[in-house]
Amino acid sequence: MKLILIAVLCLLCAGHVEAQTSPSINKEIQALKRQVIALNRDLFILEEDLLFPTNTQIAVYVSMDIGHFFELDSIELLVDGVNVTHYLYTQKQISSLKKGGIQRLHMGNVSQGKHEVTAILRGVGPNKRDYKIGTTGNFNKDKKALSIELKISDSINKEQPTFELVKR
Amino acid sequence: MNLLNANMTLRRFTHFDAFRCSKVFKKAVFIALMPLLCVNSTLADDAKDNTNIVTDLDYGLVLFHYFQGQHQAALTQLAIIESERDIKHLGVSPELVKGGMSLSYGLYDEANAIFDRVLASDSSREVKSDAWFGSGKLQYLEGNWQGASQAFERAGNAVSIENKDDFFYFKAQLALKENDIERYNNFKSNITPENEFHGYLSHNYLLNKIKAKALTIDDLQVPQIGNDPQSNALADRSYLAMGYAFIERGNHNAAIHAFKKIGLDSYLIEPALLGYGWALNNEGQYGQAKNLFSRLARGRDLNTYVQESILANANTSKLLGDIKDSLQILAGGLVKFEQQKNHLLSMQQQLIKGSDCYRAVVLLQSDMTCDKEGNSFNDLALIALISDSQFSASRQQLQQVNELNREFKQKLEKLMTFEGMLKEKQQVTQARLEHIDIVQLEAKIDAFKAQRKSLVERINVAKSESNSAFFLPQTQLNQHNKIKATLAKLDQLQHSNKKVVSLAQRLDLINRTFLWQSDYNYAANVNKTLEEIKTLDFALNALTAIFQRFSQHVAQVTNINREMTKIADLRLTITLQRQHSQRIAARIEQDFYTQLSAYFTERHRVLDHNIREAKLAMIQMQDASFKQSQQALLPKQASPQTGKP
Numbered sequence: 001m002k003l004i005l006i007a008v009l010c011l012l013c014a015g016h017v018e019a020q021t022s023p024s025i026n027k028e029i030q031a032l033k034r035q036v037i038a039l040n041r042d043l044f045i046l047e048e049d050l051l052f053p054t055n056t057q058i059a060v061y062v063s064m065d066i067g068h069f070f071e072l073d074s075i076e077l078l079v080d081g082v083n084v085t086h087y088l089y090t091q092k093q094i095s096s097l098k099k100g101g102i103q104r105l106h107m108g109n110v111s112q113g114k115h116e117v118t119a120i121l122r123g124v125g126p127n128k129r130d131y132k133i134g135t136t137g138n139f140n141k142d143k144k145a146l147s148i149e150l151k152i153s154d155s156i157n158k159e160q161p162t163f164e165l166v167k168r
Numbered sequence: 169m170n171l172l173n174a175n176m177t178l179r180r181f182t183h184f185d186a187f188r189c190s191k192v193f194k195k196a197v198f199i200a201l202m203p204l205l206c207v208n209s210t211l212a213d214d215a216k217d218n219t220n221i222v223t224d225l226d227y228g229l230v231l232f233h234y235f236q237g238q239h240q241a242a243l244t245q246l247a248i249i250e251s252e253r254d255i256k257h258l259g260v261s262p263e264l265v266k267g268g269m270s271l272s273y274g275l276y277d278e279a280n281a282i283f284d285r286v287l288a289s290d291s292s293r294e295v296k297s298d299a300w301f302g303s304g305k306l307q308y309l310e311g312n313w314q315g316a317s318q319a320f321e322r323a324g325n326a327v328s329i330e331n332k333d334d335f336f337y338f339k340a341q342l343a344l345k346e347n348d349i350e351r352y353n354n355f356k357s358n359i360t361p362e363n364e365f366h367g368y369l370s371h372n373y374l375l376n377k378i379k380a381k382a383l384t385i386d387d388l389q390v391p392q393i394g395n396d397p398q399s400n401a402l403a404d405r406s407y408l409a410m411g412y413a414f415i416e417r418g419n420h421n422a423a424i425h426a427f428k429k430i431g432l433d434s435y436l437i438e439p440a441l442l443g444y445g446w447a448l449n450n451e452g453q454y455g456q457a458k459n460l461f462s463r464l465a466r467g468r469d470l471n472t473y474v475q476e477s478i479l480a481n482a483n484t485s486k487l488l489g490d491i492k493d494s495l496q497i498l499a500g501g502l503v504k505f506e507q508q509k510n511h512l513l514s515m516q517q518q519l520i521k522g523s524d525c526y527r528a529v530v531l532l533q534s535d536m537t538c539d540k541e542g543n544s545f546n547d548l549a550l551i552a553l554i555s556d557s558q559f560s561a562s563r564q565q566l567q568q569v570n571e572l573n574r575e576f577k578q579k580l581e582k583l584m585t586f587e588g589m590l591k592e593k594q595q596v597t598q599a600r601l602e603h604i605d606i607v608q609l610e611a612k613i614d615a616f617k618a619q620r621k622s623l624v625e626r627i628n629v630a631k632s633e634s635n636s637a638f639f640l641p642q643t644q645l646n647q648h649n650k651i652k653a654t655l656a657k658l659d660q661l662q663h664s665n666k667k668v669v670s671l672a673q674r675l676d677l678i679n680r681t682f683l684w685q686s687d688y689n690y691a692a693n694v695n696k697t698l699e700e701i702k703t704l705d706f707a708l709n710a711l712t713a714i715f716q717r718f719s720q721h722v723a724q725v726t727n728i729n730r731e732m733t734k735i736a737d738l739r740l741t742i743t744l745q746r747q748h749s750q751r752i753a754a755r756i757e758q759d760f761y762t763q764l765s766a767y768f769t770e771r772h773r774v775l776d777h778n779i780r781e782a783k784l785a786m787i788q789m790q791d792a793s794f795k796q797s798q799q800a801l802l803p804k805q806a807s808p809q810t811g812k813p
Contacts, residue, residue: 025565028752030275032572033240035745039579040244041251042738043586046731050586061225096235102228147225168225 056109057145060117064097065153070131070161071124072152077106078118084108105150112141117165119150126159137165227255227262234265239273261286261295267302279306297326301335308338317342337365344376367392367402374406378413388425404434411443423447438464438473445477449484458484470508475778482785491789498782505779516768521757530554530760531563553767566756573749580742587735590728597725606719613715620704627697636686639693644686651679
């Protein structure tokens with residue numbers, strides 16, 4: 001009987017005790033994590049240098065301000081008429097965009113000179129109606145990396161969402 | 169693992185199904201782990217609801233990952249920005265965000281340093297409050313209760329709204345640790361009513377009362393927040409704890425009330441039935457107690473509770489005066505106990521490191537199952553061991569280390585891909601260069617430049633001499649040359665006494681008209697020539713630029729030493745880190761092995777103890793019945809002496 005009592009109390013107290021891990025292993029794991037982040041950084045820079053050198057690099061970002069009048073579902077992106085990405089959003093990603101996060105939608109290479117970028121957005125617009133809209137911008141690519149921001153914002157006066165492609 | 173699955177598990181329990189090791193086992197461990205998971209999940213979920221004014225695209229990318237709980241990706245992106253420049257951002261302090269990310273990712277030293285920096289800066293009161301909160305949370309996680317308590321005190325009441333529930337939860341937990349019930353109640357009342365924290369706090373409060381032997385009948389009504397499996401499991405834990413506490417204090421009636429509240433589908437049903445039976449037994453309700461013990465003793469798996477129920481069942485039969493039944497139960501139990509010994513050995517062999525069962529049962533890997541015939545890892549003691557906070561924390565460490573190890577491996581593969589790409593690029597460029605003579609190309613450009621220079625010099629000379637003929641367009645120049653040639657021919661004919669005077673006069677007039685015309689067009693012709701020189705210069709500069717870029721590219725691609733050195737360095741780092749992570753994993757698994765061995769040793773010890781108990785009870789009963797039969801015979805033997813029959 002006593003054995004069982006002890007066993008049951010031990011079993012039930014398990015949830016009460018906060019998780020305490022071995023400090024030395026914790027320190028070593030922290031060091032490993034630091035290394036992973038440093039390696040990720042170095043590899044990312046190496047990858048960018050190799051695959052997307054600045055003189056040909058083009059990056060398209062998506063930002064969202066408020067987002068009351070538009071619930072984003074997907075974005076189709078075309079560079080010079082060629083479909084480069086078709087992205088479907090999760091609720092978590094939308095929430096993250098609304099809180100101020102910015103997504104890098106596309107990273108690619110283009111030659112120097114003039115280029116046309118088109119974004120086709122799908123989602124739910126005002127009055128909960130299906131919404132599909134396209135926005136186009138012309139950009140000049142020089143030897144610097146080209147960054148374009150697709151801004152999704154609300155026009156309070158028109159009670160409509162607005163979309164624009166801006167060079168950053 | 170979602171709640172739907174957990175529900176399915178509970179439904180299976182209603183039939184007292186054999187609790188086989190596999191998914192069911194994992195779900196039971198999940199339920200047992202819930203209080204721990206709750207603490208961890210609140211720490212990981214740091215998503216802020218603030219709208220930031222993001223002026224820095226790359227920092228926006230950090231926030232995009234951060235708000236999704238992708239702390240590693242966010243920290244990596246932040247490290248990339250920091251290696252290149254400062255962050256341009258308005259809104260939530262980037263330092264505080266970094267501190268939160270570091271804390272959630274488990275980089276406690278970094279988080280600590282960041283919070284210290286924020287607290288030493290001239291940041292706003294709100295930012296500092298959140299930094300104190302972060303610091304307190306960090307110290308709480310490290311088990312430094314006093315430090316955590318002080319940090320939370322300094323955070324004051326300016327903690328941001330999204331941290332409020334966590335803040336009061338930690339404060340209430342700390343007040344419980346200090347046994348300050350008034351403050352505990354005060355902090356608890358500040359938590360949103362529907363928050364699941366209330367359930368965990370109430371359970372911990374109850375355990376505190378049990379430890380302090382201050383449990384009363386009023387505690388029999390456990391406040392339950394929801395009706396989900398998680399809340400039900402927590403309530404069952406509370407009732408079980410109360411039931412055994414009341415038995416210990418001799419209040420069997422209260423214990424019965426507590427056990428009755430435990431659901432039949434609870435994962436704690438076995439200890440609950442056993443306790444219920446004991447309480448009934450102690451209340452003298454042997455018939456009902458026997459029913460419960462018999463039901464529990466029929467359990468397929470002979471865990472500690474089922475073993476105990478066999479002994480209790482035999483004891484109840486004895487109390488009911490049915491010695492024969494009691495002996496039968498004990499004899500049957502002894503056979504089962506002996507079988508269980510072999511079964512335990514088999515279980516131990518199945519749980520060796522690296523086996524499917526080990527991965528499914530100990531590491532709780534969702535993709536693994538342990539469905540071999542005769543498996544039974546549903547023992548509550550094993551579940552308790554595996555869901556124990558220390559064990560869970562070690563398993564979490566092992567999962568992290570294995571995940572890091574996988575990442576190192578992936579990075580190594582990526583690095584090899586980059587190396588291959590670089591070499592291929594170099595080879596392709598070199599192959600192309602075989603068809604291009606760069607030196608000759610450069611010489612040609614130099615020759616063009618020299619020609620242009622000489623042309624400009626001649627133009628300048630012609631300009632200084634106002635040589636209008638020099639600037640004539642080619643067609644006019646051809647015409648002029650034609651006129652001059654014709655005049656020379658006429659001159660020859662005149663010398664040969666041919667009558668060409670009128671022709672010569674007419675041609676001379678044309679020539680003079682032509683010269684007048686060229687003088688008249690001189691300025692326009694000079695400008696046109698200079699324009700053409702400008703166009704030539706532009707084309708020549710463009711050609712030079714293209715050639716320079718081409719030369720640079722060739723130099724870069726053909727000389728990949730720098731990149732190759734970097735790759736070699738990274739490869740060495742990754743290899744060393746992989747080896748290090750493997751060593752850490754081995755240490756943790758060795759610790760698991762030790763704990764599992766201790767578990768099996770304990771199970772063997774309890775089993776041996778129960779075998780001894782059963783044998784002793786059998787001997788005692790046989791001895792008693794022997795004595796009884798002896799005593800029954802005694803009057804017959806005494807009758808000759810006393811003369812009575």
